[in-house]
Amino acid sequence: MIEVKLHDIGEGMTQADVLALFVQPGDQVNPDEPLVEVQTDKMTAEIPAPYAGVIREVKVEVGQTISVGTTIFILERMAHESEAEVASAVEAHSVTETKYYSKESTVHSVPSEEEKSKTRRTMxxxxxxxxxxxxxxxxxxxxxxxxxxxxxxxxxxxxxxxxKIQQDMPLKSTKQKTEEKGLAEVKSTTIPFKGRRRQIAAKMSQSLLTIPHCTHFEEVDVTNILEMREFWKKRKVSVSATALFVKAISISLREYPIFNARLNEDKALIELHEEHHIGVAIDTEEGLIVPVVRNVEKKSLLAIHNELKELTVKAQENRLTISEITGSTFTISNVGPLGGSIGATPIINQPEVGLISFHKTKKRPIVNDQDEIVIRSMMNISMSFDHRVADGATAVAFTNRLTELLEEPKLLLLELV
Missing domain, CATH: 4.10.320.10 (E3-binding domain)
Structure with a gap:
């Protein structure tokens, strides 16, 4: 008998929700056949059978939250398979070729015997x-x-x-009777708290419980950036503001590497990352997802813009791979295009040290260096950082450098690859 367990299918992943069971006790399975579908905070994954055999016991239920290492099935191998074949199959299963995707899928019912037999005859x-x-x-x-x-x-x-599969979020009408006398019955609806939403909640709670957050606010004059983008557009060159923000952050991180770091408490070390892998938070129908632009320090503005565009499309279409949503060293959230946001206290994407939110741009009267009142395009930024790793003075210096690069994009151009 072999125990098929939940293994780590993502960086820092500790638990997952069981979305669907594709087999039941007594079912015969072939290698590579999907057994169960699970949901973490970043992705949905199907875990396949490591080798041919018969399901003897199912140890979990749909909707259950399980931890890494939990036994999901008890699988009895086929009699004709040798011990060497089984060992090889189990080893291959630990580095499974399962493809991951960032969609919170519709929960499937158990397939019929006819469907299962058809599935088994294919490769x-x-x-x-x-x-x-x-x-x-x-x-x-x-x-x-x-x-x-x-x-x-x-x-x-x-x-x-x-x-496309249309996912209908089940709504359950209920009547809540209040315990206070004289109050009428209150009608309400409920939505399931599971899948990516539940996993995000767990990760955010863990971040707040572990990291002493401190948030620094600053306002930035982005008039020159907007004028520069208009100049490019007239020449049919498109570069998003987010791409400019990402590059400016990379340059600032090079000068203040303490914010491109990770605290290793077990070894009492602060690990400074040489590479800048910038996560960019994107809002999707299933919740927030953070694809990663890798090695920003080596890329041009156009390269960053094109990669961000591709990652955004994949995020909206739920096609991001595991390598595209893990390994970030610093995260940004550009909420300005959503409108209405002038400030926030963003939660750090653990185990990173810092996160910056870029807020709504608005034209405001500003007094310049010549004591003249002028109309400028102003944007607020909010930077949360791990106060165990960095102090407020360092955060101010970091955001001052970032502000300088954004307000005078000609300086930014000197640093581009």
Missing amino acids: ASPYTRKLARENGVDIEMVTGSGPAGRITDEDVLNFGTKK
Whole structure:
């Protein structure tokens, strides 16, 4: 008997919610066949069978939150498989080829015997099988173009017309009777607190409980940046404000590396990262997701802009991979385009040291150095930092340098790759 456990499928991941069980006790499974679908704060993943066998026991239930290392199934191997084959399969399972995707999927019902038998006769990865289910494609009817007839994602998409799954958030009408006399009954609705929303809540709570947050506020005159972007647009060159913010932060981090760091309490060390992997928070229908632009210190403004554009599209379409949402060393949140935000106290993306929010840009009368009242485009920024690692004076120096680069983008140009 082999215990199929929940392994770490993401950086810092400690637990996951069980979204769907695809097998039941007595079911026979083949290697690579999806057994369970789980949801973490960053992604949804299907965990496949490590080798052929029979499910003897299911140890979890749909909706249950489980920790890394929890046994999900008891699997009895096929009699014809050798011990060496089993060991090899289990080892391969620990570095599973499961593809991860950032969508909070619709919970599936247990497939019928006919559906399961069809699935077992095909060679396809768990993600390809899921892609087929989501697009209403009978994977048994698809001809594989991969090695040994393996079905690829492209084979599924080419076989039928792609369609999006509409997820209906279940709303349950309830009547809450108050305990106070004389008050009428109150009607209310409920929504499930699970999946990515629940995982985000757990991570944010852990960050606040662990890190002594301190937030520093500053206002920035971005008039020159807006004028520079207009100059580029006239020449048919598009560079987003977020790309400029990301590059300016990278330059500032190079001069103040304490904010591109990680506190290792076990070793009593502050680890300073040489590479700048900047996470950019993006709002999606399923909740906040933070794709990562890697090695910003080596990239041009255009390269950063194009990569951000691609990552944003993937985030909205729930196509981000595990490598695209992990490994950030500093995070930003550009909430200005959403409107109405003049300040905030952002929660640090643990285990990072700092996070900056860029807020709404608004034209305001400002007194300049010549004591003249002029109209300028002003934006507020909020920087939260780990007070165990850095002091307020260092945070002020960091944001002063960032402000200088944003207010005088000509200085920013001197630092570009």
